Amino acid sequence: MTKKHCRTICASSDKMLEQFIENLPMETSFHRVDSQKAKCGFGLQGVCCRLCSNGPCRITPNSSRGVCGANADTIVIRNFLRSVSAGSGCYIHIIENTARNLKDIALAKGTLKGPKTLERLCDMLGITGTDEYDKALNVANAVLADIYKPDYEKMTLTEKMAYPPRYQRWTELGILPGGSKSEVFSGTVKTSTNLSSDPVDMLLHCLRLGISTGLYGLALTNLLNDIILGEPEIRMAPVGFNVIDPDFINIMLIGHQHSMFAHLQDRLMDDDAISKAKEAGANGFKLIGCTCVGQDYQLRGAHCTGIYDGHAGNNFTSEAVLATGAIDAVLTEFNCALPGIEPICDELKIKQICIDSFAKKANATLKEFTYETREAAADEIINEVVAAYKSRRGNVPLNLLPEHGNTNTLTGISETTLKEFLGGTWKPLIDLIVGGQIKGIAAVVGCSNLTNDGHDVLTVELTKELIARDIIVLSAGCSSGGLENVGLMTPEAAEFAGPNLKAVCKQLGIPPVLNFGPCLAIGRLEIVAAEIAGTLGIDIPQLPLVISAPQWLEEQALADGSFALALGLPLHLGTAPFLTGSPVAVKVLCEDMKALTGGYVVINSNAAESAAILEDIITEKRKGLNLE
Numbered sequence: 001m002t003k004k005h006c007r008t009i010c011a012s013s014d015k016m017l018e019q020f021i022e023n024l025p026m027e028t029s030f031h032r033v034d035s036q037k038a039k040c041g042f043g044l045q046g047v048c049c050r051l052c053s054n055g056p057c058r059i060t061p062n063s064s065r066g067v068c069g070a071n072a073d074t075i076v077i078r079n080f081l082r083s084v085s086a087g088s089g090c091y092i093h094i095i096e097n098t099a100r101n102l103k104d105i106a107l108a109k110g111t112l113k114g115p116k117t118l119e120r121l122c123d124m125l126g127i128t129g130t131d132e133y134d135k136a137l138n139v140a141n142a143v144l145a146d147i148y149k150p151d152y153e154k155m156t157l158t159e160k161m162a163y164p165p166r167y168q169r170w171t172e173l174g175i176l177p178g179g180s181k182s183e184v185f186s187g188t189v190k191t192s193t194n195l196s197s198d199p200v201d202m203l204l205h206c207l208r209l210g211i212s213t214g215l216y217g218l219a220l221t222n223l224l225n226d227i228i229l230g231e232p233e234i235r236m237a238p239v240g241f242n243v244i245d246p247d248f249i250n251i252m253l254i255g256h257q258h259s260m261f262a263h264l265q266d267r268l269m270d271d272d273a274i275s276k277a278k279e280a281g282a283n284g285f286k287l288i289g290c291t292c293v294g295q296d297y298q299l300r301g302a303h304c305t306g307i308y309d310g311h312a313g314n315n316f317t318s319e320a321v322l323a324t325g326a327i328d329a330v331l332t333e334f335n336c337a338l339p340g341i342e343p344i345c346d347e348l349k350i351k352q353i354c355i356d357s358f359a360k361k362a363n364a365t366l367k368e369f370t371y372e373t374r375e376a377a378a379d380e381i382i383n384e385v386v387a388a389y390k391s392r393r394g395n396v397p398l399n400l401l402p403e404h405g406n407t408n409t410l411t412g413i414s415e416t417t418l419k420e421f422l423g424g425t426w427k428p429l430i431d432l433i434v435g436g437q438i439k440g441i442a443a444v445v446g447c448s449n450l451t452n453d454g455h456d457v458l459t460v461e462l463t464k465e466l467i468a469r470d471i472i473v474l475s476a477g478c479s480s481g482g483l484e485n486v487g488l489m490t491p492e493a494a495e496f497a498g499p500n501l502k503a504v505c506k507q508l509g510i511p512p513v514l515n516f517g518p519c520l521a522i523g524r525l526e527i528v529a530a531e532i533a534g535t536l537g538i539d540i541p542q543l544p545l546v547i548s549a550p551q552w553l554e555e556q557a558l559a560d561g562s563f564a565l566a567l568g569l570p571l572h573l574g575t576a577p578f579l580t581g582s583p584v585a586v587k588v589l590c591e592d593m594k595a596l597t598g599g600y601v602v603i604n605s606n607a608a609e610s611a612a613i614l615e616d617i618i619t620e621k622r623k624g625l626n627l628e
Contacts, residue, residue: 008034011454013461014485016404017313020241021320024399026347028319029340033450045581046076051193059581068194076582077199078191081206083577084562085187087555088209090335091217092180093358094256094520096147098224101259103140104371105228106133113230113303116416121223125160136227143220147212149179151186161215163530165539166567170211173596175204175566180212199584207597210562218523218563222414225296228259230303232517234412234421237301239484240405243310246326246398248286249277249389250309254318254341255334256520258296260355261287263374264331264381269307273382280386281393288327290318291336292518295480298411299517312405314448314481315553316455319344325398329385333369334359335554336478348396351388353381409489413474413514415527426532433544434627437500439470440544440618443525444513446560447553448478452574452605456482458550462574463488465611467512470498471618474528477519479551488513522560526567536625541568541598544621546614548572561601565589568598570617572610576603 010033012018021030042048047059049066057066057075065071070078105112112118112132122128122135127142129135146155154176159167170176177183187205190196226232244250251268253261267273268285277284287304289297289311297304298311312321315336321327322344329351330341342363345352352364355377360366365384367377422428432438444463452458459479466473467488475483487493494505497512505512516524525547533540547569549557564571579585589601602617604610622628 007031010034010450011457013454013456013459013482016401017317017320017485018455020401020404024320024323026323026344027340028323028344029316029338029450030455032340044578046079046578047072047581049075049079070197073199073582073584074197076579077202077585078196080558080577080579080585081187081202082191083555084206084209084558085184085191087557087559088180088187088213088217089184090556091213091221091559092147092184094334095143095217095221095224096181097257097356098221098228098259099140099143101262101371102136102224102228103144106136106140108371109133112136112227114226114228117223117226117231121227125157140224143216143224147180147216149182151178151182153178155179155212155216158211158215161219163533163540169568169597170566173204173207175207175211177208177212180216183209183212199582200588203585203588206562207566209559210564210566213559214523214526214563214566218520218560219526220523221520222523225258229262230300232299232412232414232417233302234410234417235302236408237298237411238310238405238407239298239312239409241312241321241324241401242403242405242407243312244288244321244324244326244400245286245309246400247283248309249280249282249284249385250286250288250327251329251331251385252288252290252312252318252321252327253293253297254291254330254332254337255293255356255359256291256336256518257333257356258293260333260369261293261331264378265304265307267378267382276382276386280390282389288312288321290321291315291478291481292520293333295477295515295518296520299414299521301411311481311484313485314456314478316448316450317481317485322348322350324400325396326400328389328392329353331355331381332359332361332364335556337361349388349392351384353384405485406487406490408491409484409515410491410511411515413516414521415524415531418514418528419531426535430532430535432504436627437470437504438472439500439615440546440621441474442466442471442614443474443476443522443545443547444479444483444550445476445522445525445547446479446519446549446557447551448482449551449553449575452551456551458574458605458607459483460486460488461607462548462550462610463513464496465607466614467497467501469611469615470501471615472501473513474516474525475513476516476521476525480515480517483513484515489515519556519560522563526563529567538625539568539598542621542624544618544625544627546570546572546617548610548614550574550610565593565599565601566597570600570602570614572602572604572614574605574610
């Protein structure tokens with residue numbers, strides 16, 4: 001902890017950011033960590049139930065059951081399933097809106113910027129059409145039809161998207177999901193008062209939610225966005241506070257639904273819109289990325305260099321980005337928009353606009369996005385943002401940090417661009433793994449939080465430990481924002497890698513940490529794993545591949561983790577979910593799950609120890625493939 005003006009803030013792996021926040025005259029999440037450091041022991045273990053008026057009931061050594069008779073296993077895993085259901089629901093909301101947007105564009109014969117992905121997806125799903133619009137419409141309808149099915153009717157696209165050996169195992173276990181929205185509904189109902197008390201059944205339901213989350217909410221969302229917004233392209237890009245140009249009207253984006261910004265993005269580059277900005281005294285408009293929608297913009301940045309300036313930071317960087325005074329408006333459309341940004345926006349006269357009612361902020365204007373009203377809404381947003389710029393610039397002090405971040409982070413990595421970089425085949429990567437130049441692959445994914453020694457501290461230190469062991473890291477989510485801002489996604493970061501990985505990076509001109517973009521891109525990582533496994537003729541759990549969400553934060557992360565377990569991957573977490581009070585939960589997730597799917601959970605909050613555990617797992621996987 002660091003003290004300044006009698007205020008204590010949590011540490012950050014990004015020391016320049018930490019110092020900037022330390023000197024702010026306003027409160028941020030970094031300041032509130034200390035006042036919330038006393039945690040409820042019952043809550044941490046998950047042994048508190050407040051579902052009925054007999055409670056809240058808390059399980060103790062002297063009170064092993066709640067008033068209704070529910071024991072620790074029932075209470076803990078019921079709470080866990082309820083959280084996984086909520087997290088899955090968030091992702092299914094995103095794929096639903098994305099599919100609806102694709103459908104509307106197809107019906108209106110609008111611009112489809114990713115024709116290659118459309119053809120690829122049609123081939124994958126067995127969908128045909130008379131032209132690109134008919135194909136896009138049929139794809140969107142197929143996705144929507146699946147997610148709207150009842151839970152007793154299995155989704156038809158699952159088999160077409162899933163890696164065949166995994167699909168077979170899921171079938172054997174009876175965990176193939178029904179309609180994904182219905183699965184969320186069922187998970188919520190099942191966890192209500194005096195219903196399910198079978199902990200194993202509830203954990204299996206988590207796996208069903210994980211599969212529908214991963215294949216639909218993650219993988220399919222990326223592919224639909226590729227069709228709408230354009231396919232990723234590898235390039236070098238700036239990251240950090242240096243992307244903020246005070247000579248422009250700056251709009252910060254927060255959320256996960258990139259397709260909702262497609263029309264506004266193009267509209268801000270029209271001559272009449274730029275003229276409005278210039279009349280107000282600015283050079284034009286710029287979009288500033290923050291959280292996962294910013295990562296998604298960065299992934300496709302080659303398509304919008306005229307409007308997108310770069311990615312400033314992850315979820316817990318957003319308050320500091322606003323505190324620069326150079327952001328004139330915040331547009332939000334889903335989660336990771338911290339409530340803590342609201343008083344900062346008020347103080348600095350920053351206009352807040354929400355375009356999805358699910359993300360309505362207390363002091364923001366709601367302009368709910370619909371395809372039909374997009375043109376009028378975009379013009380209203382432009383006018384309100386220009387008015388905000390006029391009223392605040394010159395009246396609000398600027399507190400810039402132009403030296404923060406870097407200008408040469410490698411971006412645009414996806415399952416297609418990486419494969420193209422390797423020559424159109426995964427063989428070069430496989431050969432490097434077989435030859436031992438790359439020991440294995442670690443996916444470091446998920447959120448950022450302010451625990452585990454501070455903001456991104458465990459994420460950054462674990463990543464350094466992994467690459468020092470010649471394990472290449474693939475990243476997705478807010479973790480990427482922390483890793484890129486400290487320079488681990490620049491080619492120069494090869495110096496942190498072990499001798500073998502360092503040589504590979506220098507030869508190829510790449511960093512040892514590859515950024516796949518937003519948390520949704522965990523779905524892209526699954527595609528990479530499936531294609532590599534398919535090339536080798538093995539199942540995914542046999543790969544020298546591990547996954548870590550070292551600083552997971554939200555319920556969505558629990559749904560992501562359930563997908564990882566369904567895939568059969570070892571899953572490392574820096575902080576245990578709130579289920580350690582259940583012996584059954586701990587045993588099933590950390591031990592018994594291996595026999596079910598091949599996956600299991602590892603909990604460790606120490607970077608060096610965690611890296612050693614993950615390295616041992618990779619070594620064991622290599623032995624299983626006769627690589628040692």
